[in-house]
Amino acid sequence: MFRHQGLKRTHAHNLKIATILSFVAGLVNVVGFISIGRLTTNVTGHFAFLVNDFLNFDFIDGLILFLYLFAFFLGSFVSSTIIEITSKKSDKNIFVVPVAIEVLILLYLAFEGTNLVSTAPNIIALLLLFAMGLQNSLVTRISNAVVRTTHLTGLFTDLGIEVSQLFFYKEVAQRAKLLSNIQLRFSIITFFFIGGICGGLLYKQVGYYVLFLPSGLLVLGLIYDQLKLNVLKLRRKLGTHG
Secondary structure (H helix, E strand, O other), X not given: OOOOXXXXXXXXXXXXXXXXXXXXXXXXXXXXXXXXXXXXXOOHHHHHHHHHHHHOOOHHHHHHHHHHHHHHHHHHHHHHHHHHHHHHHOOOOOOHHHHHHHHHHHHHHHXXXXXXXHHOHHHHHHHHHHHHHHHHHHHHXXXXXXXXXXXXXXXXXXXXXXXXXXXXXXXXXXXXXXXXXXXXXXXXXXXXXXXXXXXXXXXXXXHHHHHHHHHHHHXXXXXXXXXXXXXXXXXXXXXXXX
């Protein structure tokens, strides 16, 4: 799911990672908005507010919004840099460190988020935007830009294009490709929505402890990949001895 790249990566791999990470992003998006009134999975809206603040000479708020943009960029930069460094040694576990950092950020906020809401809400926004930058860069890199999970604008654009193409592309191979892409887009949108619903409902019950859920899912994803790798190695070993 995480470790396959290039020609080894299949539609099934992309579908698995898309469902998990889009659920995480949807949950984070709603929790961030409900708790501190900030968008925490993308920066498009912040850009408009940033321009508005500067036009109104509100430079303090403008600076904060600039830091939001920079946090997302920095997360993407850090994730890509770690992947590049790790890939020089091995291409099998390049995803582990970025995912681990995201998990640590979510766990930190699960414990401290309630305190930070009243004292430092911008810290929450910066950390979540950094985490989502990490995630978006990671999934974009390992899926060859096929999967993006932290915002839906591009997904709806691609979905509209691909659904319209169904009316014109009649060859079996073309339609199969289009249908697999549409399935992927729908899966991301659906699980982003489900993540948002779960985040909203659970936040009202347990507050920032809800972030244990996406943290656990990410850890389970890492464990799943490692177990599959171990099974594959065992099969090869038994096959060699056989």
